[in-house]
Amino acid sequence: MIRSIKKYGMEALKALGDDIPCTIVLENMAFGDNLAMTRAAKKVNGVYNQHPCKLTVPITNSFTSEGDGFTSGPASLKSKNLHIGIFSAFIGNEMKPVSFVAVPTDQREQYLKFKTKLTQTAGKLPRLKKNNAWVIGSNTTTTLELKTSIDMVVNDQKHEIIESIESVFKNPKAYTEMGLQPFRKICFSGEPGTGKTMTASAIARLMNEKHRIKTMYVSGGGLYGSSFDLIKTALNLIKNHPSPTMLIVEEFDSFVMSMDDRAKILTFLDGFETPDLKYPLCLIATTNHLDRIDFAISNRSGRINRTFKFMGIKSINEANALVNIYKGSLELPDISGLILNKTPDFVKELLVELKWSNENGMEMTLSNISDKIRKLSSGLMYSKCEGVEFG
Numbered sequence: 001m002i003r004s005i006k007k008y009g010m011e012a013l014k015a016l017g018d019d020i021p022c023t024i025v026l027e028n029m030a031f032g033d034n035l036a037m038t039r040a041a042k043k044v045n046g047v048y049n050q051h052p053c054k055l056t057v058p059i060t061n062s063f064t065s066e067g068d069g070f071t072s073g074p075a076s077l078k079s080k081n082l083h084i085g086i087f088s089a090f091i092g093n094e095m096k097p098v099s100f101v102a103v104p105t106d107q108r109e110q111y112l113k114f115k116t117k118l119t120q121t122a123g124k125l126p127r128l129k130k131n132n133a134w135v136i137g138s139n140t141t142t143t144l145e146l147k148t149s150i151d152m153v154v155n156d157q158k159h160e161i162i163e164s165i166e167s168v169f170k171n172p173k174a175y176t177e178m179g180l181q182p183f184r185k186i187c188f189s190g191e192p193g194t195g196k197t198m199t200a201s202a203i204a205r206l207m208n209e210k211h212r213i214k215t216m217y218v219s220g221g222g223l224y225g226s227s228f229d230l231i232k233t234a235l236n237l238i239k240n241h242p243s244p245t246m247l248i249v250e251e252f253d254s255f256v257m258s259m260d261d262r263a264k265i266l267t268f269l270d271g272f273e274t275p276d277l278k279y280p281l282c283l284i285a286t287t288n289h290l291d292r293i294d295f296a297i298s299n300r301s302g303r304i305n306r307t308f309k310f311m312g313i314k315s316i317n318e319a320n321a322l323v324n325i326y327k328g329s330l331e332l333p334d335i336s337g338l339i340l341n342k343t344p345d346f347v348k349e350l351l352v353e354l355k356w357s358n359e360n361g362m363e364m365t366l367s368n369i370s371d372k373i374r375k376l377s378s379g380l381m382y383s384k385c386e387g388v389e390f391g
Contacts, residue, residue, distance in 0.1 A: 009087075012102040015074035016085030020104050025111075027099040035086075035099075035118060082110045125241055131205050133215035133248075136234045144217065146205035153202045154322040154344065155195060156315065157308055161186075164306050165203060165282050169211055169244055172280045181271050182280040185303065187252070189290040190310030193345030196286040199310070200248050203284070207246055215246040220254035228261040231268065244279045252285035253292040269303040312341040319347075326351045330358060333366050338373055350376055 009024035016022060075086045085102035103111045125134055125141060132143045150158070165186060168175070172182035188196040207213035216234045231249060238245050249255070256262040287293060290307070297303050313319050319336035326348055339347050353372055354364065362368055 009100045009102070011074050012085040012087040012100040014085070015076045015087060016083065016102040016104070017076075020083075020102075021106075022085075022102045022104045023108065025101040025103055027101055031099050031101075031115070031118075079114075082107055082114055084111065125237060128214060131208055133201075133204055133217045134237070135217045135219075136230055136237070141237070146201050146208070146215070148198055148202040148205060150202045150206045152325055153195065153199050154313075154318050154325065155199060155310070156318060158199070161199065161308055162203060162206065165207070165246075165284070166211075168280045168282050169207070169213060175280075181277045183271060183277060183283070184280070185269060185283045185285070185305050187290070187304045187307040188284060188286040188310060189307060190288070191343065192288050193343035194310035194312065195344045196310050197250065198344070200284045200286060204246050204248065211244065213244045213246055215248060217248045218250065220249065220251035228255055228264040228268070231255065232264075235268075238281065239276075242278045244281075246282050246284065248284045248286070250286050251288070253287045253289045256293055256297065265297065266303070269297060312343050313339055313347070314341070316340070322347050323351070328355070330355050330364070332364055333369070335366070335369055338366070338370060342373075346376070 009026075012024060013020075013022060077084050077086060083104065084107075087100045089098060089100070101111075126143050128134060128143060129145075131146045133146055135142045135144045150162075155161075165184070168182055168184035175182040188200060190196055204213075204215040208215065216237065218230050218234050220230075231247075234247055238247070256265050285304070313322065316336045319339050320334075322344060323332065323335060323339070330351070332354070339350070342350075350373060353376060354362075354369065357368075357372065358364060
């Protein structure tokens, strides 16, 4: 580690200029994230925290192998009162990203002010329109329109889910009177295509329309898991912008793949990683693999308040409702019996296929539709639900 600091610190010094007396500062990943977020917002050659500056060597997310770690290209950052050299690297056993910063000895005070403004600027959230959510990324925060209406959700559990989520917003005193933070944790589990994400999005829109609840969206699913730092970023933004909030974490199981992040998730669900909440917070964690989530998370009362299991279509009423939503002007016989146990995503794909086939002259008979279902089932992952292949 010490060898890496010396080696990469020298690279930062080279970016600044070898003949400038300076101090090498080791910054954690938050510094690099904040710098990247601000850079992305200002299109590289803009203003960093009110500091007009120019990148003489671009900061890049493209890392190359370098001995005991991975490194990015060096960069120098110039402004009127500040000139620093930067070199980023992944080092150590856990390969955590760090930044080595060469700070001229006579500019330490300016550097500290720059860091403060950097944090403030990176922590600003884009303006949120009605029926939009914030999307928390590793480098920037954007907004996403919540297009799905709750009427588009076909699920026998829908009203129970809504009531469970609304409870913390309607009655936060039920928590605070017991000395607890108003923090409710809901899990959606089920096979891909069963409507978890769609339901979460629709409920987020509903909460915004009914109660002006804001939503933050974090997505996991990295090849080697997802860092808890994404969730931590969302929590810090919630702390700095207090209001009733829904936090949707997609592919929650990907955040517990490392021992370090699993421990952080446990403390987060216990409320210790959560900032002191002035307003209610509801977590919706979705997962395709409930079995991958630590037993201490998924089966300990209080860490997850409710788990709702999403499966294929289980009733004729559900089947008819789903077909009526998506068929449009297409004339169909009663196909509800043919799509039982299928997933909502499968049914949507089926109706798209049927509309196209109808335009090309296929007669909408039960026999033809059954044949289409068999062919579609053999080629789509959505044909599987609860480990059973249908069709």
